[in-house]
Amino acid sequence: MFFYYLDMGWRSIRKTPVLSALMVLAISIGIGITITSLNIYQVMAFNPAAERSDQLHAVQLWSQGPDTWDDYSTIITYQDAMHLRTGAIPRAQAAMFRTGQAIQSDNPDVLPELRSVRVTDSGFFSLFSVPFLHGGAWTEVVDQQPAYEIVIGKAVSQKYFGKVNSVGEVLYLNRKPYQVVGVIDDWNPSPKYYDPTNGSFNDAESLFVPFSLAPVEEFAVWGNTNGWQFEPMVTYGDRLVSEKSWVLFWADLADEQAREDYRAWIQSYIEQQQEMGRFTDTAKADVQLADVAKWLEVNKVLRKDNKILVALSALFLCVCLVNILGLLLTKFLKRAPEVGVRRAIGASRRQIFAQHMVEVTLIGLLGGALGLLWAWGLLHVLTERFHMDDALTRLDATLWFITPSIAMGAALLAGLYPAWVICRTQPSVYLKSQ
Amino acid sequence: MRNIKPIISSLLRSKSGPVLLLTQIVLSVAIVANASFIISERLALIDRPSGIAEAQVLSFRVYNFDPAMDLRKQNQQDQLILRDLPGVIAATSTNMVPLSGSGWGDRYVDGPDPETAKSLPGFSFYMGNEHMLNTFGVKLVEGRNFYPEEIKMGPAAKSQTALITKSIAEAHWGDESPLGKVVYQQDIAITIVGVIERLQGAWVDSSNFEYSVIQAVDFGGAMSSTTYLVRAKPQDIAQLKLDIPKALHLENPNRVIDEFYTVAEHRGHSYSNHELMAALLSVMIVLLLLITSLGLTGMVMFNIQRRTKQIGTRRALGARKADIVWYFLTENYVICAAGAVIGVVAASQLGQQLMNHYSLPQLAWQYPAVTVLGLFVVTTLAVILPARRAADIPPSLATRSV
Structure with missing residues (x-):
């Protein structure tokens, strides 16, 4: 029966x-616009930490003086970071x-x-599940006693050494020799959640050196x-002893208990520092542990514009x-009249209704397919025209699934009332006028 | 308009069609009014002049990695080389690039005693030498440029000079001239020697975007990476992008020279989000009007088919062609008028929501008004084509089938 309706629907579409x-x-234009803004929204709202989202925490301290900043800074001072690095509660931690x-x-041959370069601790790699191909992170000893060791990305290894496994080779940074201890696979979380400071959709670094080298090598802060x-x-x-904030600190805290203990431990540190004349905003001096979801919100990774666009395009779809x-x-x-005849020769209301809904679904499906094409084209134009990041305009995989569903759902919704009206056709009216 | 009464009563009897049209018009007015408001707001943002000769100013970065290099000396040497290059009008080192999205922000107070001094508005903090004014191409409206001997080698020198924008002077001193006034950063005293007509900062979305200060400091050589600004005619820029690295590498090869962008290019990047928003919303408006008018045409066409006999009868009874066209137009205007009234209310409601949730400014009344006018025009076009075809229905059609 379904295929019969499908055939009838197709004939009816071709007749008009x-x-x-x-x-x-x-329907395709409505879908095209909606999918475009939804796609940009989804990419921006994506939480790359997945199931680790509520375990990873960025540590924010209210170290500013009274009446200065209205919010927790996303970055902390070097001296606070150095103290946090001595913490024993997190499963893994890293300053960076x-x-x-x-x-x-x-x-x-290579110019x-x-x-x-990311300057960080050995904990970085386990915190953010960085995939190693060869070797591994430097040891925890290096986090305390600086050594010229480096972790590099696959592409860098290929470029400078012509091979993927370059563990043991020497790479020069500002003409200083660093020994390669690990090579990681291509790794580029989007948004770049571990450090969204200079653009949430920038590429991840592919060179990592120990944080303990910072005071020795005096790395400039980018x-x-x-x-x-x-x-x-x-x-x-x-810079190292100043009240300026410029270091990010992440900690892996497994459960509520760990978070409580950690908070208490930092709180006692703040009190101790207050005695030495720091953390002068006594009413507010505190710590905030932002998990990844909260962190993305704090850093305004998802722009207000995107929400407006999604809201307006939803209204557009309504039109x-x-x-x-x-x-x-x-x-x-x-x-x-045609339906009147069908009813007269025995079609039930339910059958008439079903027949028309099948036709509507068919229209929705066609519109959805065309709409996906629109969205794809529109996103391409936007990337070209506005030099947008590829990550923002790539059609998300889930949308290939969502789009036809929205299209058919929308069409079914729109078809409900017309199909209901038509299935209540009185056969007698039309038979009489024949 | 004399047949408006029968039109309304016929509209009231056939409920669903007109109700749908009405809904569509209400939603359209709400969306189009708000979208065009956002668009015009964004375009106004993008249109703000920076005060800088944007297409003529090229910025680039020199990263020195030779540990033996005296960075300060090298900076002075490099600037001399840059100014000697053919096509270069002016060149300076800088700590930040206008409209680039990254830079320095700071604040002055107007007295030496931190307890009593009042703060000036926060500003973008440029550090440059006597060549910076000419490199930007900004206009000095009062006072003078820096003297070469005033230029300090770091921001910590105890007594300094600065140029400020007119906007800062007006915000703090009103009509009083700021020339000769001394402002402070902790224990550093800074004398204001000149006023710049207009110079924007680094962050286009900052509320202090129009407030800028140039302090007489040559920042180059403070770190291993130094940013330079070079002014040249737009047609010389491409050649300079090749000449500059060549000339500087000849001096010392141990550096990376990159990130060549004109200020005009920085502007493009900085405003791309706003441009994107304006473009997407424009596309939305055009498509919305297209869909609404096509849908309207389709429905009118159907109505005409259904009423063929009725129209033929009216024509046979003496109605002119114009009367038939007017009938459909009036029908449309009645619905449009009702839609406009409700639509304007809906638009301001939507505007209110957007204002509350996304801190947009209040929707100006002109936008719904113009939208309604536009809708009247568009729907007239959408109706008039099928209506004229309806007017061509011969009166004989009515009599023939009886």
Whole structure:
């Protein structure tokens, strides 16, 4: 019976090509717009930490003086980070910031180039589940006693050493030799949640060096440095002892108990620091542990504009629905005499209803397919025109599934009333007029 | 308009069709009014002048990795090399690039005593030498440029000079001239020697975007990476992108020279989110009007088919062609008028919601008004085509089938 209805639906669509084309067009445009904004929204709202989202916590401290900043800073001072690094409660932890170094190898064919480098602790790799191909992170000893060791990405290894396994080779950063201890696979979480400071959708670094080297090598900070009081930083030493915030700190806290203990431990540190004249905003001096979901919110990874766009495009889809509803009503009522005859020769109301719903679904499916094409085209134009990040405009895999569902759902919703009206056709009226 | 009464009563009897049209118009007015409001707001943001000769100013970064290099000396040397290059009008080191999205922000107070001093508005904090003014191409409206001997080598020197924008002067001193006033950063005293007509900062979405200060500090060489600004005619920029690395590498090869962008390019990047929003919403408006008018045309066409006999009868009884067209137009206008009234209410409701949730400014009344006018035009076009075809129905059709 279903295939019979499908056949009838297809015939009916072909019988009124203009009206049907209008309906398919309307639904496809509605879907196209909705999917486009939904796609951008989904990419931005994505939580890359998945099931680890509520275990990973960024540590934020209210270390500013009274009446300066209104919120917890996303970054903390070096001296606070150094204390947090001594904590024993987290399963893994890492301080970090971004720097840039000129990279060279013994291979004279490759010109030196400037690359961003993540300065961090060995805990970074387990915190963010970084996939190793060869070797591994430097040991925890190196986190305390600086050593020139480096973890690099697959592509860097290929470029400078011509092979994937470059463990044991030497790479030069600003002309200092670093020994490669690990090679990681391509790894690029989007949004770049571990450090969204300089753009939430930037690429992840592919060079990692120990945080303990920072005071030795005086790595420049390629991120934000925030201060709430005037402190001229003439030397790198000034920076290390200043109240300026520029370090990110992450901790892996397994459960509520661990979080409570950790919070208490930091609280006692704050009180101890207050005695030494720091954390002067006594009413508010506190710690905030932001899990990944909260962290993305704090960093405003999802822009307000995206929410507005989704809201407006949902309304847009509503207009399209109403439009289709009108057109369907028009179309079905035109066919009333035919339906009258079918009813007279034995078709039940339910059958008439089902027949029309199948036709509507068919229109929805066609519209959905076309709409997906629109969205794909629109996203491409946007990437070209606005140099948007590829990550933002790639059609998300789930949308291939969601789009036809929305399209058919929308069409069914719009078709409900017209199909109901038509199935209540009184056969006698039309038989009389024949 | 004389037959408006029968039109309304006929509309009231055939409920679903007009109700659908009404809903569509209400939603359209609400969406189009708010979308066009957001668009115009964004375009106004993008249109703000920066005060800078944007297409002429090229920024780039020099990263020195030679440990033996004296960074300060090298910076002075590099600037001399840059100014000697053919096509270069002016060049300076800088700590930040306008409209680039990253930079320095700071604040002055107007007295030496931190207890009593009042704070000036927060500003974008440029550090540059006597060449910076000419490199930006900004206009000095009062006072003078820096003297070469005033330029300090770091931001910590105890006594300094600065140029501020007119916007800061007006915000803090009103009509009073800021020339000669001394402002403070902790124990550093800064004398204001000049006023710049207009110079924007680094962050286009900052509320202090129009407030900028140039302090007489040559920041180059403070760190291993230094940013330079070079001004040249737009047609010379492409050649300079090749000449600059060549000339600087000749001086010392141990550095990476990259990130060549004009300020105009930075502007494009910084505003791309706003442009994207405006573009997407424009697409939405055009498509919405298209769909609404196509849907309307489709429904009118159907109505005409259904009423063929009725129209033929009216024509036979003496109605002119224009009367038939008017009938459909009036029908449309009645629905439109009702839709407009409800639509304007819905638009301001939607505007209210957007204002509450996403802190947009209050919707201005002009937008719903213009939208309604636009809808009248669009729907007229959508109705008039099928209605004229209806007017061509011969009167004989009515008599023939009886």
